[in-house]
Amino acid sequence: MTTSRQVLRIGNCSGFYGDRLSAAREMVEGGPIDVLTGDYLAELTMLILWKSRQRNPDAGYATTFLTQVEEVLGTCLDRGIRIVSNAGGLNPGGLAREIELLAARLGLQPTIAHVEGDDLLDRLPSLQAAGHPLAHLGTGRTLHEAGVAPVTANAYLGGWGIAEALRGGADIVVCPRVTDASLVVGPAAWAFDWRLDDWDALAGAVVAGHVIECGPQATGGNYSFFTELPAGSRPGYPIAEIAPDGSAVITKHPGTGGAVTVETVTAQVLYETATPDYLNPDVVARFDTIELSQEAADRVRISGVRGRPAPDTAKVCVNYAGGFRNSATFVLTGLDIEAKADHTVRALDDALGGLDTFAEADVRLLRTDVPDPSASAAAESRLRVTLKDPDESRVGRRFFDAIGDIGMGGYPGMWVERAERRASAFGVYWPALIPTAELAPEVVFADGRRLPAPVPPVAPYPGFPAASPASSLGHRIVGETVSVPLGRLVGARSGDKGGDANIGLWARSDDAFAWLRDYLDVDRLRLLLVEASDLTVDRYELPRLRALNFVVHGLLGDGVAATTRPDPQAKGLGEYVRSRHVDVPRTLLADLGTPAATDSSRTAVPAR
Template identity: 35%
Template sequence: MATDIRPNGQTNGHTNGALKRVLRIAGVSGGVFDRFRSMQDLAKDPSIDVLFGDWISEISMTFRGNERATRDSDAERTAFEMSFVAALKPAIKDIAKNKQRVISNAGSCDPEALAKVVQQLVKDQGSDLKVSCVTGDDVTEQFKAMLKSGEKFPSLPSDIPIDQWGQKPVCAQAYLGGVGIAEALRHGADIVICGRVADAAPVIGAAMWYHNWGRDDFTQLAYALVAGHLLECSAYVTGGYYTGFKQELLYANNCTNLGFPIGEIEATGEFVITKEENAGGIVNIQTVTAQLLYEIQGPLYYNSDVTARFDGIKLTDEGQNRVRVTGVVGSPPPPTTKIGITARGGWQAEVHFFLTGLDIAEKVELVRRQTLESMGDYRKEFQTLTFNVTGSVPINPKNQASATVDLRIFAQSRNPDLMSAGTHKGVAPDTPSFGKWCIENCLQGYPGGTPAMDLRQSIGKPFFEYWVALFPQDKINHELHTFDGKTVPIPPPSNTRVYPRRQDSYDTALPLALDTWGKTVRAPLGHVVHGRSGDKSSDCNLGLFVRHADEWDWLRSLMSVGKLRELLEEEDKGKKIDRFEIPALYAVHFLLRDHLDRGANSSSSYDILGKNLCEYVRCKPVDIPKVFYDRGTI
């Protein structure tokens, strides 16, 4: 049995039955809040070549971007994610011992500053690991110049031009690809600190370096893009958010320490998804399918380096916790990349009331009328003011908790005085405010009136608006800054392709009559259908898939755009819904355009990330063929 050989000549100990160089890359973070133990534990595994992690999101980018844009001097600009340093510190000695590479986007809006912090940390730990950083994602100046010259920057979700946004941008950040990361590794970096790179870019860059791929090796790059998409959310592909969690995780007592994922990427691009051996969780075709369908926009997945086609992807079970991915098709990248533009939206706050038992709708209406009367003409100063009820009271509830719902009054305003509850500088405590208007009616309120007693949420906190558009790659100053003081420019791709702004969308061809399968059972869709949903700005995607080949014709015939609108009921915003299929995965994918209220940064909804949409749709009753239902529910 031959072992893999790494670029530095060291073997990683992973056997394949034939001499085959395989990059083993581990996803150690899916967000700033992920479990810190991952990097320390995976650094102890000498078979892993690269540790990479995602430390940022659209929400964190807006906060960090505003921090950098509003600070007075470069010395104060530390708009990066310090949690990365906390995760890295206990792993440094093993990383050095095992000659691993580390790639992170935790530089956020200040990668150069974080690189200096990490270099000092490495030195303090007695290591000679070399730290480089990649910059260029901050395109604020280029964006403002283009805006001044008349560029419209239409929103990707809504197609509305940015001059109709009504907000003043403070910063703009482009999504970089993986070429700068590959160059950093080729120049000898052990740790690469990035700002806003695309989520999959670290995997693309690592694979380019390891396998010496060129920028026109589109098939291989497309595979790396898909691998990065599967790995970048850490445990999402090893059982996190998995709709089959009950039998395979919860009841199996396998749910408290899901393993972090590992990708094994071959020189052809084909790869296997697996996970830590000595941890819980599961990798199977269903968990990989769920993550594959997460946060995608259509059959084409665009990236700064390559475009990958998803609708021909195939998954093969290679044994316990091992799934092989094939069928990926690559083509040139577009000449543009995504850009995220941040503006200060104002202040937001909320107050909660608990309503119990009878007459819930009437009690809500009483609160609404009294609150609006208290506000008087001040109500005009709220951009957003909603009265939302969460939950419902069953017939003959068994306890008081099940008979209680939550009324959430949510407000946004550009006037800090109205949102301060007397805490804003220079504002007297008796100044009219949102919180006071909500609470002052309690004694003339509804039967059983009970507010949530922690009123800190009634005090306004800043929120940000986020605008997503496209930006030309040839206007980005993409650069590598090496550990030894060199600056290496990263040119934009020379081989690009212009794609239609909107992807193909279609209902299924030749749908079968829904009585084809005989008797049916009226039951929730999710009893036999898996799924995953998520957000991209204010777009929301929804992927649904079944477990067995003979269920595919039923799912594709049932789940048309019209049927989805029927299941959405009051959640249907009446906006465009795109649809496509991945037959080999028995999957139907929908993209609900501009469905979320402005996205996670400023949403007035609880479902700020679009992740609950899938569970809402799966709970809706449909007529399921009895032959499928009798196999056992998910």
């Protein structure tokens, strides 16, 4: 394709498997775009698709994508809009065949291609025999030492297979486990004829892809200051207008809800990130070089992004069956809440022959009661008991029956909000690395053509410099301070990274960021988030975004599918941290026009 094009408009219509079904039609009919993308895959989704293949070997892809394609395919072909999606999941070839059948029923003849080469399940024994231990990225334990039987193993591929498919004339590109950002990188590399080592341009596309991959999270969804946005309509889905140099403008169709501002984009930039080096198969994008500016209403420019050579290793998502789990929630009302919880746990322990005989027993008392409540709901707390075991019968009907056995002899006012007769299977996520040289992705066309995906030059990734330790940071508060929720000054976006959780926090002014950077070190983060008190926490600074990013290692255990934490993907973690009261200089609140009349004031003294 020639490089005379000045902009490539890429509109995303899906952030997960189950997102708004009408979004594809809204994106295609709402205004001009050149490429329609959809992101359907997450670590949990791979397990969901594996389960679907157990019922039907021809399944294993996101079925909702077919419905969306049916609504827009004719229009896309008429307007020359390419469709690129990772909805292929575990069976991209199967989904490509279904689209071909769908097109035939509609009387259409699109050129369809799919990408292969991510599925490593059958190769795991030979890879281990060749000296690749597939060690867990969090624990260092090898897959062999774990002694588990993986059910899925998929390498994260990049965008060059997509680019090759588009060069080959594909109207629709069905992808397996490519990285989310690759859905933007591939079309951009195709449209502008980028070289394999155009690191800065590729890095800019990675950032744009990361921003739009979760749909309306870039246009006001899950946004800390949502009350400041226009009320009424649902947030529209985002569009990335990519320029030949890799810079981009994030926008949305006119008339759609939400807003595109520097802060809504900042929030999404911070989502599910770790170090400021964001590793992708095609490039390492330096998030500490990102510059955001408000170009116009609902138009935010991303510029200045720098890239480093692609890493010589690829991430692999391995999943294995972890066993079975079941939960019960007991409602505790009124007085003696802790005694009632203890009574219940002891009764269950006796009825089940010992909670310590299960593979895992997670007991959480969630205190939501208040003194002298004005309504019965305000007097309630909840005891949540979760059991895991390889034996389904132990945590299924036996657990349910034990709850019935203790019912009449339970604590005063006992009632059970949730209890299931059957246990559910759960999977465990195992992240690992293999050399990129072990991968050979290919593009497969419906007419039988096979094209190897271009392979970028790679270099060993040296790692990001060690995060700032708490002891190296100074803390100075000058003048009067006010005890207010941290969220008066700071926005947050949090999410899961396997068993880890990230909390990205951004300040709303330069002065607020100067204070935040000095104030919020690892030790104080642990004070605000007690669950992290015994966990490893990394802290990273992104001054150009006025942001800090914390990575809490191990908070989610074995990942979203296996964790017993009530918020398994850490979605609310950032908002919890924002709710914690801290001592803030009153002048910062005055600068923002934030009322503080009801907050407690004091004169600050240095903390150290």
